[in-house]
Amino acid sequence: MTNRSISTRVADKEVSMTNRKHNDDKKNIVSAFFKAFKSFGTSLPILLGVILVLGLCRAFVSVQMLSAVFTGELLRDTVIGALIGSIFAGNAVNSYIIGGELVRENISLIAITSFLVAWVTVGIIQFPAEATLLGRRFACFRNILGYILAILVSIATVKTLGIIQ
Amino acid sequence: MKKRNGAKYNGIYFLGTVVFIYFLLFFFHPENIEKSLKISALVLIKIFPSLLLIILLMGIMNYLVNPGTVSKYVGKGSGIKGWFLAIFTGMLSHGPVYAWYPLLRDLRNQGMKSGLIAAFLYNRAIKIPLLPLMIYYFGTRFVLIFTCYIVVASIVQGWIIQMIEK
Numbered sequence: 001m002t003n004r005s006i007s008t009r010v011a012d013k014e015v016s017m018t019n020r021k022h023n024d025d026k027k028n029i030v031s032a033f034f035k036a037f038k039s040f041g042t043s044l045p046i047l048l049g050v051i052l053v054l055g056l057c058r059a060f061v062s063v064q065m066l067s068a069v070f071t072g073e074l075l076r077d078t079v080i081g082a083l084i085g086s087i088f089a090g091n092a093v094n095s096y097i098i099g100g101e102l103v104r105e106n107i108s109l110i111a112i113t114s115f116l117v118a119w120v121t122v123g124i125i126q127f128p129a130e131a132t133l134l135g136r137r138f139a140c141f142r143n144i145l146g147y148i149l150a151i152l153v154s155i156a157t158v159k160t161l162g163i164i165q
Numbered sequence: 166m167k168k169r170n171g172a173k174y175n176g177i178y179f180l181g182t183v184v185f186i187y188f189l190l191f192f193f194h195p196e197n198i199e200k201s202l203k204i205s206a207l208v209l210i211k212i213f214p215s216l217l218l219i220i221l222l223m224g225i226m227n228y229l230v231n232p233g234t235v236s237k238y239v240g241k242g243s244g245i246k247g248w249f250l251a252i253f254t255g256m257l258s259h260g261p262v263y264a265w266y267p268l269l270r271d272l273r274n275q276g277m278k279s280g281l282i283a284a285f286l287y288n289r290a291i292k293i294p295l296l297p298l299m300i301y302y303f304g305t306r307f308v309l310i311f312t313c314y315i316v317v318a319s320i321v322q323g324w325i326i327q328m329i330e331k
Contacts, residue, residue, distance in 0.1 A: 036223035046176030055205030133266040
């Protein structure tokens with residue numbers, strides 16, 4: 001056996017190992033994405049359910065109905081603001097627009113801020129999805145704490161703003 | 166295996182219940198139901214790119230990230246860098262929150278701390294691309310103070326949840 005044929009054999013072996021590794025990598029990438037699709041697929045029914053519930057809320061509830069709920073009493077409005085924000089979900093842009101409308105209706109800024117925070121941090125509509133995918137215990141505690149913190153953050157934000165201004 | 170199947174069927178039962186409610190309400194408020202369906206369809210179309218992005222991220226994560234890596238950066242003992250990562254990725258994430266649950270579930274199964282998941286979800290309250298709009302409605306000072314308190318609250322919430330889940 002000549003040196004050339006040995007080195008050719010070695011080179012061939014390296015090429016076939018590289019090809020095998022390349023094929024293994026391809027299979028791994030494909031299986032990684034297939035696993036991702038499959039994992040996401042199990043969540044699809046509940047995500048569709050959440051979107052349908054959101055559609056219901058937006059069709060049946062108007063801004064006027066929302067502003068009618070506020071009483072004028074600061075603490076009660078803050079609690080109500082956080083509660084309404086918890087129920088609603090969707091693009092945060094909508095919460096800013098609704099918040100802006102509520103400001104025009106002379107609803108207190110603390111109540112509106114608690115509404116804004118709860119909109120994105122608490123989710124009653126998304127709760128079934130969160131409980132199913134992340135665990136009921138986690139979902140319960142996260143949302144309860146989120147609700148309380150929405151009220152505290154709103155009070156802290158507006159009071160700090162008042163001190164600075 | 167049983168838990169996974171349970172989760173899958175929970176989703177189907179929930180969707181079935183919602184469809185049933187739509188069916189019932191259709192007899193009383195057909196116009197509103199039609200409106201609801203249109204709104205839901207529009208939402209689905211709008212979020213479709215976000216859903217694709219999430220699946221892409223999940224695929225990349227499955228390929229590149231192993232439980233050891235997840236544990237190192239956002240698992241037990243990840244320390245301050247885990248918190249920073251959760252806070253900043255929460256701020257950067259976009260799309261509806263429920264679209265992120267499958268990815269977060271997978272990360273938690275690989276070792277991500279529950280407290281950091283909570284911090285990630287809380288920091289989604291800060292939408293960097295939407296800050297100009299928020300400033301328009303509420304003013305720059307309000308937004309700055311609001312952002313600071315959101316970050317603090319996210320750490321508080323994450324820490325409490327971490328204590329509870331221990």
